[in-house]
Amino acid sequence: MLVVMNTDAAQADISAVIERAESLGLTTHLVRGAERTAIGLTGDLQPVMQDHFIQLAGVQDVVPISKPYKLASREFHPQDTVFDLGGVGVGGDEILIIAGPCSVESRTQLLETAEAVREAGAHALRGGAFKPRTSPYSFQGMGEEGLQILAEARERTGMPVVTEVMEPDKVPLITRYADVLQIGARNMQNFPLLHAVGECQFPVLLKRGISATVDELLMAAEYLLSHGNRRVIVCERGIRSYETSTRNTTDINAIPVMRGRTHLPIFLDPSHATGHWEYVVPIARAAVAAGADGLIVEVHPRPAEALSDGGQSLKPERFAELVRQVRAIAEAVGRRVPEIG
Amino acid sequence: MLVVMNTDAAQADISAVIERAESLGLTTHLVRGAERTAIGLTGDLQPVMQDHFIQLAGVQDVVPISKPYKLASREFHPQDTVFDLGGVGVGGDEILIIAGPCSVESRTQLLETAEAVREAGAHALRGGAFKPRTSPYSFQGMGEEGLQILAEARERTGMPVVTEVMEPDKVPLITRYADVLQIGARNMQNFPLLHAVGECQFPVLLKRGISATVDELLMAAEYLLSHGNRRVIVCERGIRSYETSTRNTTDINAIPVMRGRTHLPIFLDPSHATGHWEYVVPIARAAVAAGADGLIVEVHPRPAEALSDGGQSLKPERFAELVRQVRAIAEAVGRRVPEIG
Amino acid sequence: MLVVMNTDAAQADISAVIERAESLGLTTHLVRGAERTAIGLTGDLQPVMQDHFIQLAGVQDVVPISKPYKLASREFHPQDTVFDLGGVGVGGDEILIIAGPCSVESRTQLLETAEAVREAGAHALRGGAFKPRTSPYSFQGMGEEGLQILAEARERTGMPVVTEVMEPDKVPLITRYADVLQIGARNMQNFPLLHAVGECQFPVLLKRGISATVDELLMAAEYLLSHGNRRVIVCERGIRSYETSTRNTTDINAIPVMRGRTHLPIFLDPSHATGHWEYVVPIARAAVAAGADGLIVEVHPRPAEALSDGGQSLKPERFAELVRQVRAIAEAVGRRVPEIG
């Protein structure tokens, strides 16, 4: 951490910063420039410490120089994390594709979709039973009945099931049916939920908040990891920018950035990241070209009748085309989309 | 809702849109232009319906034309909502000022702060007992002990207590001690929490999410109102933009925008909206000048020792100056900051 | 400047950074922490130097710690810059109000508007003769004829004229008619224009780019000041954020932030910053409450007939109300809106 002093800071101001730092058990390093002085601090730094200095007299700025996460960091864990999901080695050379509807709407709809995406090459099934909806008047999901239908689809297709958990209390219920817990963008910083999911030791798909930085996403992953849960996937799903031609702005840069900063597997959700079905296939290709380890894609047999996210859902035949095109890209970057079954 | 057709849409495409709309019980209105045709839809529109049309052949765009919230809307409730809080008529001519530390850190710190802000003119006391923190290694709050200290401060000063609730399960505990429940920015779309808080019928201070639109904030308020809870305050607290010279960007425009769209009282939190104590007083003045009904301000007797948010906390004497300056602005706009006690 | 090394940087990497720094004539200061090392650099730092280090082996990050502007900076020029404009001391205790139409559309329209805003209390007249328009098919301004009409309005009302200059070549023409040159948001980083306007020594109203940071705005002011032109006003006019309920997001924080960083007068344009006439008056009040030194406001006698920006223009009677309300706010903060004539 670096405490930057004003050009007109008095020697007494500088001494006060040094005293405060020493009282906190830190070591100080004086950097005297022609125009101003800065004080480097080393030792057992906590994020909160920035605030300990910013209001001292003469202080202009306090600059952190270390990332605040450890367990999620590549510096402290250089090897890639790789774990098995439905027979695919997530985070290794293989690309995992999760597909399914936004919401479970009925037994027929879900089973039809599950079989279609399996046929097309998906490795895991997504489907929401509890839905976070901006409007209280929108469809809120089928609840436990939806979970039962998902479990039945797993029986029939062999695909592991990924579904969203929205509150700590529901973790026991959802882990009875699901294989991977999804934490949605709106809940990335729902800390009681992160604690509960961290403790359950199930694999987690952690989505980036709609305006979270990469480092905030990795801090949220740190909550999960700090409970000993090592099977965490971080997932880019588009961020909010000023551009309105798409629902969100895919932060494709986040893929190589996170690759450098973390050892965790990195996925991308091209459905939410664009919000329009026409853009899903090219962005899925771009994700794998940029280095993503997997995709999660919304598919619906009849998008125009979907109770949620119909505008961004692919029809099964277009999803099959996505798998074919993504497979070609994966090979071009020395990876592969495994064929299952 | 308006369905805009492509320039080259066939008559059959247009007929298909009309049939779909009629099958949904909607009334259609054809708008034929020189270059393209659009179909206006009226009736019992649900948000989900947009997706029913966007994938039909020939459709270019679907434009919603009515706000998706009702109970929160000024159109459906033209009179301002006004309710009493600690003797102040919130949402009327009076400006309410809530002050206190970010976190309850100890009995001494909280009681000292409570008395200082009361002395300086505050009407209600804020203080966090359960803290949402970006890092799992940061101070997470004193929990129930913190609530007990807040209740003791209310006994001593007469000020109602505002404190944050982070999960549905904690609502019964927190309502034993608090007078107003705060829903923090990170939880603005934590829907299980909105349901639980809506049901408890306590007054609510609902903070805008860091990248929520005004309409999304009002939709979150709609969740609370739909449970019959009418005492809801919406609170601007800064949004995330590209500008890095402040922690957040105060969206001062949101005050007159929300004034036009909702009847609910509108507050501003200048501490989070700026993130730097030097900017808190001018932004508090600006908020009241723009029409805010109240403020929530972080105050700490020794900010450099605060366990959270020290950089944006005011010392009590500066807070007293804030009250004086805000009072002058209130009078300039025909309102007043009541003197209590 | 601080060069932060990776945790696994070799001693040779550190030595290489030190050698590079010394070869550039800089002094180095080693900061060795438990986990990583950083090297503080002092001396004659140029912005470009950051790039000299970022690609060296073992370097994680390079953090600048000084602002890159000097002449615009309050550190190097602690006293506020104050200069006269039409009898008002800009940057001192007095608040200057500039008003007029977006574009000069006709002699009748401009003279009618000029007299109405003068009557209502404006101190200077705005009006565009050369208009930057997003569409090539929109009205592009009356050109020199517009300038002649502006000069006539000055004769009649005594108000100095503020008008936009869009290209270096037009500086001689525009300075024949205008008193203050406006550089629009789109041209904030049009460097040939900044050079030409800096050289002409006329007062300048420099608008913040739609996504410029505060520091970039002050760097653009530095271009003007580096030519010896000292009469520069910096003007907040709204930035682009994700929020779509207003045309732009007024960055009200920028007013106290710039107050701390620069000695130059600071204005706000509530018309562009909101884009809707209903929000102009409350945001004008907020600007002065936050510490702005002046306002520039769009006024049109018949907004519904305006050839540009009609939606954000005030009618003269509403502008008169703005002046009255802003005057009350100015007095509440110990300043005043002078009555002219």
Place this chain on the structure above:
Amino acid sequence: MLVVMNTDAAQADISAVIERAESLGLTTHLVRGAERTAIGLTGDLQPVMQDHFIQLAGVQDVVPISKPYKLASREFHPQDTVFDLGGVGVGGDEILIIAGPCSVESRTQLLETAEAVREAGAHALRGGAFKPRTSPYSFQGMGEEGLQILAEARERTGMPVVTEVMEPDKVPLITRYADVLQIGARNMQNFPLLHAVGECQFPVLLKRGISATVDELLMAAEYLLSHGNRRVIVCERGIRSYETSTRNTTDINAIPVMRGRTHLPIFLDPSHATGHWEYVVPIARAAVAAGADGLIVEVHPRPAEALSDGGQSLKPERFAELVRQVRAIAEAVGRRVPEIG
């Protein structure tokens, strides 16, 4: 265009909107809903007309429904624009790669770089002679001498030269030396420059402004096209978002979005879009995977000594790796990176 009325708009308000529309020569279409009425407008709509209605009594909102550009639009020109540049068919099946330093710094540096990038597989040479720099104290380019060096490099390597033009006056000078004129991000809405470049009929590489929408970029292209200049490339180069881990946020979605809206060739600049050399290769791969028609990449033989943009420049050997990897991606999507020479 659709004029949406308030729920309580009177019949007279509606009639006034209709009269206004008819007086403007438009055709009106009444859309009467249960709660409100809207009026669809068709005919010769100009962007300015939105403002003609927004201030009429009872009007709530005015919604445009057609894109404001024509010549740039795919609706009006369904076939892709394809033109030759240095033997490559830009906009067709072939991917064009432009490479070179940010700035021409010396004859030696430029010729060395030109030969290295040619060797590595580049098809065209970039290099700035006139540089837009945020700070007046930064290197501003070599001017005409830089252009002469670029022309010499073309002689030696056969590669066409792409260089930036910053002001209308310099168009005649730059067209004496260059083959393609680049309009930089800061000048995307420098309208006098767009007019001058549109008239010169040289191929243009038009970069997206740092916070321009896709539609604003296509409107800027419309300025060029409206002068009869058909050889226009639009170039994504990263937009400004809240994320600070990269210099800009690559808007990869813009590639398929623009593919749908325009017939013009679409490029991506991975150097500016990321700002860090480590991320340039993966983002170049992603661009081509998403459908880009070409790339423009910064290369410098010794990035740590570059006078500008060193942090984002590739060394020649890494650029050669970029060409190899991009070629594999191009083949995976059915296109090719031609081998020249």
